[in-house]
Amino acid sequence: MSxxxxxxxxKLDRDYVNPTxxxxxxxRAVQDAIRDSPRVLINTTSGRLLDKSxxxxxxxxxxxxxx
Numbered sequence: 001m002s003x004x005x006x007x008x009x010x011k012l013d014r015d016y017v018n019p020t021x022x023x024x025x026x027x028r029a030v031q032d033a034i035r036d037s038p039r040v041l042i043n044t045t046s047g048r049l050l051d052k053s054x055x056x057x058x059x060x061x062x063x064x065x066x067x
Contacts, residue, residue: 030059 004010034056040049043058050058 026060027056030056033059 034052040051041055043050
């Protein structure tokens with residue numbers, strides 16, 4: 001696509017969102033968000049204690065972070 005002679009096709013290639021890159025960007029954003037959070041948080045819905053990895057998994061499983 002990036003080598004197409006058709007400018008519209010080249011634009012599509014530039015605008016294409018790679019799901020792998022999207023997940024990596026989301027993961028970095030989550031890690032940045034929880035970096036300064038307490039070591040353990042309480043999930044107010046379930047009452048469970050969440051360590052940093054569980055916090056990241058919870059954020060990443062939200063529908064808004066799906067690519």
